[in-house]
Amino acid sequence: MALSYGSRLILDRLGVWRGLQRVSPIRHIHISQRASLGQTQLHAEEEGVPELGYVVDYAELDAALHAALRASPVQVVTGARVVRSGSLSGYAWAQIDGGELVTSRLLAIADGGASDDRRLLRDYNQHALLAWVSASQPRAEWAFERFTEQGPVALLPQGDGYALVWTGTPERVQTLLAMPDSEFLRALHAHFGDRVGEFLVVRDRSHFPLVLSDHEQAVQPHRVMIGNAAHVMHPVAGQGFNLGLRDAWELAQLVLETPSAQLGEQGMLSRYARRRRVDVQASMWFTDSLVRLFSRQNILLHHVRGTGLMALQKLPPVRHFVARRMLFGARAW
Numbered sequence: 001m002a003l004s005y006g007s008r009l010i011l012d013r014l015g016v017w018r019g020l021q022r023v024s025p026i027r028h029i030h031i032s033q034r035a036s037l038g039q040t041q042l043h044a045e046e047e048g049v050p051e052l053g054y055v056v057d058y059a060e061l062d063a064a065l066h067a068a069l070r071a072s073p074v075q076v077v078t079g080a081r082v083v084r085s086g087s088l089s090g091y092a093w094a095q096i097d098g099g100e101l102v103t104s105r106l107l108a109i110a111d112g113g114a115s116d117d118r119r120l121l122r123d124y125n126q127h128a129l130l131a132w133v134s135a136s137q138p139r140a141e142w143a144f145e146r147f148t149e150q151g152p153v154a155l156l157p158q159g160d161g162y163a164l165v166w167t168g169t170p171e172r173v174q175t176l177l178a179m180p181d182s183e184f185l186r187a188l189h190a191h192f193g194d195r196v197g198e199f200l201v202v203r204d205r206s207h208f209p210l211v212l213s214d215h216e217q218a219v220q221p222h223r224v225m226i227g228n229a230a231h232v233m234h235p236v237a238g239q240g241f242n243l244g245l246r247d248a249w250e251l252a253q254l255v256l257e258t259p260s261a262q263l264g265e266q267g268m269l270s271r272y273a274r275r276r277r278v279d280v281q282a283s284m285w286f287t288d289s290l291v292r293l294f295s296r297q298n299i300l301l302h303h304v305r306g307t308g309l310m311a312l313q314k315l316p317p318v319r320h321f322v323a324r325r326m327l328f329g330a331r332a333w
Protein backbone atom coordinates (compact mmCIF):
# COMPACT_ATOMS: atom_id res chain seq x y z
CA MET A 1 0.00 0.00 0.00
CA ALA A 2 1.45 3.37 -1.03
CA LEU A 3 0.69 6.13 1.48
CA SER A 4 1.23 9.82 0.84
CA TYR A 5 3.18 12.08 3.17
CA GLY A 6 -0.17 13.66 4.15
CA SER A 7 -1.46 10.24 5.29
CA ARG A 8 1.67 9.74 7.32
CA LEU A 9 0.91 13.00 9.17
CA ILE A 10 -2.58 11.70 10.03
CA LEU A 11 -1.23 8.33 11.18
CA ASP A 12 1.44 10.15 13.22
CA ARG A 13 -1.23 12.13 15.07
CA LEU A 14 -3.17 8.94 15.75
CA GLY A 15 -0.03 7.32 17.22
CA VAL A 16 -0.23 4.60 14.56
CA TRP A 17 2.82 5.46 12.50
CA ARG A 18 5.33 4.50 15.19
CA GLY A 19 3.83 0.98 15.19
CA LEU A 20 5.00 0.42 11.59
CA GLN A 21 8.38 -1.25 11.09
CA ARG A 22 8.38 -2.23 7.43
CA VAL A 23 8.22 1.20 5.80
CA SER A 24 9.95 1.98 2.49
CA PRO A 25 10.21 5.73 1.81
CA ILE A 26 9.56 7.26 -1.61
CA ARG A 27 11.61 10.42 -2.21
CA HIS A 28 11.46 10.53 -5.99
CA ILE A 29 8.76 9.62 -8.50
CA HIS A 30 9.54 9.04 -12.17
CA ILE A 31 6.55 9.34 -14.52
CA SER A 32 6.91 8.31 -18.15
CA GLN A 33 5.07 7.02 -21.17
CA ARG A 34 6.09 3.89 -23.05
CA ALA A 35 7.78 4.53 -26.43
CA SER A 36 8.13 8.25 -25.77
CA LEU A 37 10.86 10.59 -24.51
CA GLY A 38 8.48 12.68 -22.39
CA GLN A 39 8.92 12.20 -18.66
CA THR A 40 8.43 14.05 -15.39
CA GLN A 41 10.15 13.66 -12.07
CA LEU A 42 8.89 14.66 -8.63
CA HIS A 43 11.35 15.09 -5.76
CA ALA A 44 10.61 15.40 -2.05
CA GLU A 45 13.12 18.20 -1.51
CA GLU A 46 11.50 20.30 -4.26
CA GLU A 47 8.14 19.90 -2.53
CA GLY A 48 9.57 20.84 0.88
CA VAL A 49 8.71 17.51 2.51
CA PRO A 50 11.04 14.80 3.86
CA GLU A 51 9.35 12.11 1.74
CA LEU A 52 6.70 12.10 -0.98
CA GLY A 53 5.23 8.89 0.33
CA TYR A 54 5.85 5.41 1.67
CA VAL A 55 5.12 1.82 0.84
CA VAL A 56 3.85 0.03 3.92
CA ASP A 57 2.90 -3.54 4.60
CA TYR A 58 -0.91 -3.63 4.55
CA ALA A 59 -1.20 -6.37 7.21
CA GLU A 60 1.14 -4.41 9.50
CA LEU A 61 -0.85 -1.19 8.97
CA ASP A 62 -4.07 -3.07 9.74
CA ALA A 63 -2.54 -4.51 12.94
CA ALA A 64 -1.21 -1.08 14.03
CA LEU A 65 -4.64 0.54 13.48
CA HIS A 66 -6.31 -2.22 15.52
CA ALA A 67 -3.72 -1.90 18.30
CA ALA A 68 -4.39 1.87 18.52
CA LEU A 69 -8.13 1.21 18.61
CA ARG A 70 -7.79 -1.38 21.38
CA ALA A 71 -5.66 1.06 23.40
CA SER A 72 -8.41 3.71 23.15
CA PRO A 73 -11.60 3.78 25.28
CA VAL A 74 -13.65 2.75 22.23
CA GLN A 75 -15.58 -0.51 22.53
CA VAL A 76 -14.58 -2.76 19.62
CA VAL A 77 -16.50 -5.77 18.31
CA THR A 78 -14.80 -7.80 15.58
CA GLY A 79 -16.10 -10.51 13.28
CA ALA A 80 -19.63 -9.08 13.29
CA ARG A 81 -21.28 -8.75 9.88
CA VAL A 82 -23.81 -5.98 9.45
CA VAL A 83 -26.71 -7.34 7.41
CA ARG A 84 -28.91 -4.24 7.25
CA SER A 85 -28.79 -0.62 8.32
CA GLY A 86 -31.02 2.40 8.10
CA SER A 87 -32.03 5.57 9.86
CA LEU A 88 -35.08 6.83 11.70
CA SER A 89 -35.80 10.20 13.18
CA GLY A 90 -32.85 11.11 15.42
CA TYR A 91 -30.71 8.00 15.08
CA ALA A 92 -29.37 5.25 12.81
CA TRP A 93 -29.53 1.52 13.33
CA ALA A 94 -27.47 -1.44 12.19
CA GLN A 95 -28.52 -5.06 12.44
CA ILE A 96 -25.73 -7.52 13.05
CA ASP A 97 -25.76 -11.07 11.70
CA GLY A 98 -27.36 -13.06 14.51
CA GLY A 99 -30.03 -10.47 15.22
CA GLU A 100 -28.43 -7.90 17.53
CA LEU A 101 -29.52 -4.32 16.77
CA VAL A 102 -27.15 -1.41 17.42
CA THR A 103 -28.38 2.19 17.44
CA SER A 104 -26.34 5.35 17.27
CA ARG A 105 -26.70 9.04 16.51
CA LEU A 106 -24.05 8.61 13.81
CA LEU A 107 -23.28 5.48 11.83
CA ALA A 108 -20.08 5.59 9.74
CA ILE A 109 -20.15 2.86 7.11
CA ALA A 110 -16.75 1.70 5.78
CA ASP A 111 -17.63 -1.61 4.13
CA GLY A 112 -15.26 -1.12 1.17
CA GLY A 113 -18.10 -0.76 -1.34
CA ALA A 114 -19.61 -4.17 -0.56
CA SER A 115 -23.23 -3.02 -0.81
CA ASP A 116 -24.99 -3.79 -4.11
CA ASP A 117 -26.83 -0.45 -4.45
CA ARG A 118 -23.80 1.32 -5.91
CA ARG A 119 -23.47 3.45 -9.00
CA LEU A 120 -21.00 2.07 -11.56
CA LEU A 121 -19.46 5.11 -13.25
CA ARG A 122 -16.92 3.27 -15.38
CA ASP A 123 -15.78 -0.29 -15.92
CA TYR A 124 -12.19 0.14 -17.11
CA ASN A 125 -12.13 -3.36 -18.58
CA GLN A 126 -8.77 -3.58 -16.87
CA HIS A 127 -7.45 -5.75 -14.06
CA ALA A 128 -4.52 -4.88 -11.81
CA LEU A 129 -1.91 -7.55 -11.29
CA LEU A 130 -0.13 -7.14 -7.96
CA ALA A 131 3.19 -8.78 -7.09
CA TRP A 132 6.54 -8.22 -5.43
CA VAL A 133 9.56 -8.21 -7.74
CA SER A 134 13.30 -7.68 -7.34
CA ALA A 135 15.56 -6.09 -9.95
CA SER A 136 19.27 -6.16 -10.84
CA GLN A 137 19.72 -2.37 -10.56
CA PRO A 138 17.19 -1.17 -7.96
CA ARG A 139 17.12 2.59 -7.33
CA ALA A 140 16.57 3.25 -3.65
CA GLU A 141 13.63 5.53 -2.79
CA TRP A 142 12.48 5.88 -6.41
CA ALA A 143 8.95 4.97 -7.50
CA PHE A 144 8.06 4.60 -11.18
CA GLU A 145 4.72 5.18 -12.87
CA ARG A 146 4.79 4.26 -16.55
CA PHE A 147 1.82 4.79 -18.80
CA THR A 148 1.21 2.35 -21.62
CA GLU A 149 -1.72 2.02 -24.00
CA GLN A 150 -2.69 -1.22 -22.22
CA GLY A 151 -2.85 0.63 -18.86
CA PRO A 152 -0.40 2.07 -16.31
CA VAL A 153 2.30 0.04 -14.60
CA ALA A 154 3.82 1.13 -11.28
CA LEU A 155 6.88 0.00 -9.40
CA LEU A 156 6.97 1.15 -5.77
CA PRO A 157 10.07 0.57 -3.63
CA GLN A 158 9.39 -2.11 -1.03
CA GLY A 159 12.25 -3.53 1.02
CA ASP A 160 15.01 -4.55 -1.37
CA GLY A 161 12.61 -4.86 -4.31
CA TYR A 162 9.42 -3.34 -5.64
CA ALA A 163 5.68 -3.65 -5.19
CA LEU A 164 4.36 -4.02 -8.72
CA VAL A 165 0.94 -2.84 -9.93
CA TRP A 166 0.57 -3.84 -13.59
CA THR A 167 -2.74 -3.07 -15.25
CA GLY A 168 -4.00 -4.64 -18.46
CA THR A 169 -7.05 -6.24 -20.03
CA PRO A 170 -8.53 -9.09 -17.95
CA GLU A 171 -7.35 -11.60 -20.61
CA ARG A 172 -3.79 -10.26 -20.59
CA VAL A 173 -3.66 -10.32 -16.79
CA GLN A 174 -4.88 -13.95 -16.75
CA THR A 175 -2.08 -14.83 -19.19
CA LEU A 176 0.48 -13.03 -17.02
CA LEU A 177 -0.78 -14.80 -13.89
CA ALA A 178 -0.41 -18.19 -15.57
CA MET A 179 3.15 -17.59 -16.84
CA PRO A 180 6.11 -19.37 -15.24
CA ASP A 181 8.20 -16.90 -13.19
CA SER A 182 11.03 -16.58 -15.74
CA GLU A 183 8.64 -15.83 -18.58
CA PHE A 184 6.72 -13.32 -16.42
CA LEU A 185 9.95 -11.49 -15.51
CA ARG A 186 10.96 -11.23 -19.17
CA ALA A 187 7.48 -9.96 -20.11
CA LEU A 188 7.69 -7.32 -17.37
CA HIS A 189 11.10 -6.17 -18.60
CA ALA A 190 9.80 -5.90 -22.16
CA HIS A 191 6.79 -3.90 -20.93
CA PHE A 192 8.45 -1.66 -18.33
CA GLY A 193 11.85 -1.08 -19.92
CA ASP A 194 15.35 -0.97 -18.48
CA ARG A 195 15.13 1.67 -15.71
CA VAL A 196 15.92 -0.80 -12.90
CA GLY A 197 17.75 -3.40 -14.98
CA GLU A 198 16.59 -7.00 -15.35
CA PHE A 199 13.85 -8.38 -13.11
CA LEU A 200 15.13 -11.28 -11.03
CA VAL A 201 12.44 -12.65 -8.69
CA VAL A 202 8.63 -12.44 -8.57
CA ARG A 203 6.43 -13.40 -5.60
CA ASP A 204 2.77 -13.30 -4.60
CA ARG A 205 0.99 -12.58 -7.87
CA SER A 206 -2.70 -11.63 -7.43
CA HIS A 207 -5.22 -9.54 -9.32
CA PHE A 208 -8.22 -7.17 -8.93
CA PRO A 209 -10.83 -5.84 -11.38
CA LEU A 210 -10.80 -2.05 -11.73
CA VAL A 211 -13.85 0.18 -11.73
CA LEU A 212 -14.87 3.70 -10.88
CA SER A 213 -17.94 3.71 -8.68
CA ASP A 214 -19.60 5.69 -5.94
CA HIS A 215 -22.67 5.70 -3.75
CA GLU A 216 -25.30 8.27 -4.69
CA GLN A 217 -26.46 8.47 -1.10
CA ALA A 218 -23.15 8.40 0.71
CA VAL A 219 -24.51 10.95 3.18
CA GLN A 220 -27.97 10.32 4.65
CA PRO A 221 -29.47 11.41 7.97
CA HIS A 222 -27.34 9.88 10.75
CA ARG A 223 -25.45 7.66 8.25
CA VAL A 224 -22.21 8.47 6.42
CA MET A 225 -20.23 6.30 4.06
CA ILE A 226 -16.48 6.77 4.01
CA GLY A 227 -13.55 5.27 2.10
CA ASN A 228 -14.35 2.79 -0.66
CA ALA A 229 -17.93 2.56 0.63
CA ALA A 230 -18.37 6.07 -0.80
CA HIS A 231 -15.94 5.98 -3.76
CA VAL A 232 -13.88 3.31 -5.53
CA MET A 233 -11.30 4.45 -8.07
CA HIS A 234 -8.50 3.20 -10.30
CA PRO A 235 -5.26 2.54 -8.36
CA VAL A 236 -3.20 4.77 -10.68
CA ALA A 237 -1.27 7.23 -8.49
CA GLY A 238 -2.24 5.21 -5.37
CA GLN A 239 -5.00 7.53 -4.15
CA GLY A 240 -7.78 5.28 -2.75
CA PHE A 241 -6.70 4.52 0.80
CA ASN A 242 -5.27 8.03 1.24
CA LEU A 243 -8.61 9.56 0.25
CA GLY A 244 -10.51 7.25 2.62
CA LEU A 245 -8.18 8.19 5.47
CA ARG A 246 -8.90 11.88 4.81
CA ASP A 247 -12.66 11.09 4.89
CA ALA A 248 -12.21 9.45 8.28
CA TRP A 249 -10.05 12.30 9.62
CA GLU A 250 -12.48 14.98 8.51
CA LEU A 251 -15.45 13.11 9.96
CA ALA A 252 -13.61 12.69 13.26
CA GLN A 253 -12.84 16.45 13.34
CA LEU A 254 -16.53 17.21 12.80
CA VAL A 255 -17.57 14.79 15.55
CA LEU A 256 -15.22 16.64 17.90
CA GLU A 257 -16.65 20.02 16.87
CA THR A 258 -20.32 18.98 17.12
CA PRO A 259 -22.35 18.93 20.38
CA SER A 260 -23.42 15.32 20.97
CA ALA A 261 -27.14 16.16 20.69
CA GLN A 262 -26.51 17.33 17.10
CA LEU A 263 -24.41 14.38 15.94
CA GLY A 264 -25.57 13.03 12.60
CA GLU A 265 -28.07 15.85 12.04
CA GLN A 266 -28.53 17.59 8.72
CA GLY A 267 -26.32 20.60 9.59
CA MET A 268 -23.37 18.45 10.60
CA LEU A 269 -23.67 16.10 7.63
CA SER A 270 -24.02 18.97 5.17
CA ARG A 271 -20.78 20.40 6.56
CA TYR A 272 -19.11 17.00 6.13
CA ALA A 273 -20.35 16.67 2.53
CA ARG A 274 -19.22 20.23 1.76
CA ARG A 275 -15.74 19.72 3.22
CA ARG A 276 -15.18 16.44 1.37
CA ARG A 277 -16.77 17.22 -1.99
CA VAL A 278 -13.81 18.91 -3.71
CA ASP A 279 -11.21 16.38 -2.53
CA VAL A 280 -13.31 13.36 -3.50
CA GLN A 281 -14.41 14.72 -6.87
CA ALA A 282 -10.91 15.96 -7.74
CA SER A 283 -9.36 12.57 -6.87
CA MET A 284 -11.94 10.65 -8.91
CA TRP A 285 -11.56 13.03 -11.84
CA PHE A 286 -7.73 12.99 -11.64
CA THR A 287 -7.36 9.20 -11.63
CA ASP A 288 -10.09 8.66 -14.22
CA SER A 289 -8.68 11.30 -16.59
CA LEU A 290 -5.15 9.92 -16.32
CA VAL A 291 -6.28 6.41 -17.20
CA ARG A 292 -8.50 7.50 -20.09
CA LEU A 293 -6.03 9.98 -21.53
CA PHE A 294 -3.11 7.56 -21.49
CA SER A 295 -5.08 4.49 -22.64
CA ARG A 296 -6.23 5.96 -25.97
CA GLN A 297 -4.43 4.47 -28.95
CA ASN A 298 -3.83 7.42 -31.21
CA ILE A 299 -0.45 8.43 -32.59
CA LEU A 300 -1.16 12.16 -32.39
CA LEU A 301 -2.38 11.85 -28.80
CA HIS A 302 0.70 9.78 -28.00
CA HIS A 303 2.93 12.73 -28.98
CA VAL A 304 0.72 15.24 -27.18
CA ARG A 305 0.96 13.16 -23.99
CA GLY A 306 4.76 12.90 -24.32
CA THR A 307 4.99 16.66 -24.80
CA GLY A 308 2.66 17.14 -21.82
CA LEU A 309 4.97 15.12 -19.56
CA MET A 310 7.95 17.09 -20.86
CA ALA A 311 6.12 20.38 -20.26
CA LEU A 312 5.28 19.30 -16.70
CA GLN A 313 8.97 18.69 -16.13
CA LYS A 314 9.78 22.22 -17.37
CA LEU A 315 6.98 23.97 -15.47
CA PRO A 316 7.73 23.71 -11.72
CA PRO A 317 4.57 25.60 -10.57
CA VAL A 318 2.28 23.13 -12.39
CA ARG A 319 4.36 20.21 -11.11
CA HIS A 320 4.10 21.52 -7.53
CA PHE A 321 0.34 21.86 -7.92
CA VAL A 322 0.01 18.23 -9.03
CA ALA A 323 2.42 17.02 -6.33
CA ARG A 324 0.63 18.92 -3.51
CA ARG A 325 -2.71 17.44 -4.61
CA MET A 326 -1.21 13.95 -4.52
CA LEU A 327 0.39 14.56 -1.11
CA PHE A 328 -2.42 16.30 0.73
CA GLY A 329 -5.57 16.13 -1.43
CA ALA A 330 -7.68 19.11 -2.43
CA ARG A 331 -9.34 21.32 0.16
CA ALA A 332 -12.63 23.08 -0.19
CA TRP A 333 -12.02 25.57 2.62
Ligand SMILES: Cc1cc2nc3c(=O)[nH]c(=O)nc-3n(C[C@H](O)[C@H](O)[C@H](O)COP(=O)(O)OP(=O)(O)OC[C@H]3O[C@@H](n4cnc5c(N)ncnc54)[C@H](O)[C@@H]3O)c2cc1C
Binds near residue numbers: 002081111165226
Ligand atom coordinates in the same frame (compact mmCIF):
# COMPACT_ATOMS: atom_id res chain seq x y z
C1 LIG B 1 -4.80 -3.14 -7.12
C2 LIG B 1 -5.04 -2.05 -6.13
C3 LIG B 1 -3.95 -1.33 -5.61
C4 LIG B 1 -4.17 -0.27 -4.72
N1 LIG B 1 -3.11 0.44 -4.25
C5 LIG B 1 -3.33 1.49 -3.44
C6 LIG B 1 -2.24 2.28 -2.95
O1 LIG B 1 -1.09 2.00 -3.23
N2 LIG B 1 -2.51 3.35 -2.16
C7 LIG B 1 -3.80 3.69 -1.83
O2 LIG B 1 -3.99 4.69 -1.13
N3 LIG B 1 -4.84 2.93 -2.24
C8 LIG B 1 -4.64 1.86 -3.03
N4 LIG B 1 -5.68 1.11 -3.45
C9 LIG B 1 -7.03 1.42 -2.96
C10 LIG B 1 -7.22 0.87 -1.55
O3 LIG B 1 -6.90 -0.50 -1.51
C11 LIG B 1 -8.64 1.10 -1.08
O4 LIG B 1 -9.02 2.42 -1.37
C12 LIG B 1 -8.77 0.86 0.42
O5 LIG B 1 -8.36 -0.43 0.78
C13 LIG B 1 -10.22 1.06 0.86
O6 LIG B 1 -10.28 0.93 2.25
P1 LIG B 1 -11.68 0.76 2.95
O7 LIG B 1 -11.37 0.62 4.41
O8 LIG B 1 -12.61 1.83 2.54
O9 LIG B 1 -12.28 -0.61 2.39
P2 LIG B 1 -11.70 -2.09 2.54
O10 LIG B 1 -10.22 -2.08 2.68
O11 LIG B 1 -12.32 -2.87 1.43
O12 LIG B 1 -12.32 -2.60 3.94
C14 LIG B 1 -13.71 -2.84 4.09
C15 LIG B 1 -13.91 -3.68 5.32
O13 LIG B 1 -15.31 -3.77 5.61
C16 LIG B 1 -15.62 -5.12 5.92
N5 LIG B 1 -17.04 -5.35 5.59
C17 LIG B 1 -17.60 -5.39 4.35
N6 LIG B 1 -18.92 -5.61 4.46
C18 LIG B 1 -19.20 -5.69 5.79
C19 LIG B 1 -20.40 -5.91 6.53
N7 LIG B 1 -21.57 -6.07 5.93
N8 LIG B 1 -20.32 -5.92 7.89
C20 LIG B 1 -19.13 -5.74 8.53
N9 LIG B 1 -17.96 -5.53 7.87
C21 LIG B 1 -18.01 -5.51 6.51
C22 LIG B 1 -14.67 -5.94 5.07
O14 LIG B 1 -14.51 -7.24 5.62
C23 LIG B 1 -13.39 -5.11 5.18
O15 LIG B 1 -12.67 -5.44 6.34
C24 LIG B 1 -5.49 0.05 -4.33
C25 LIG B 1 -6.57 -0.70 -4.81
C26 LIG B 1 -6.35 -1.73 -5.73
C27 LIG B 1 -7.52 -2.51 -6.27
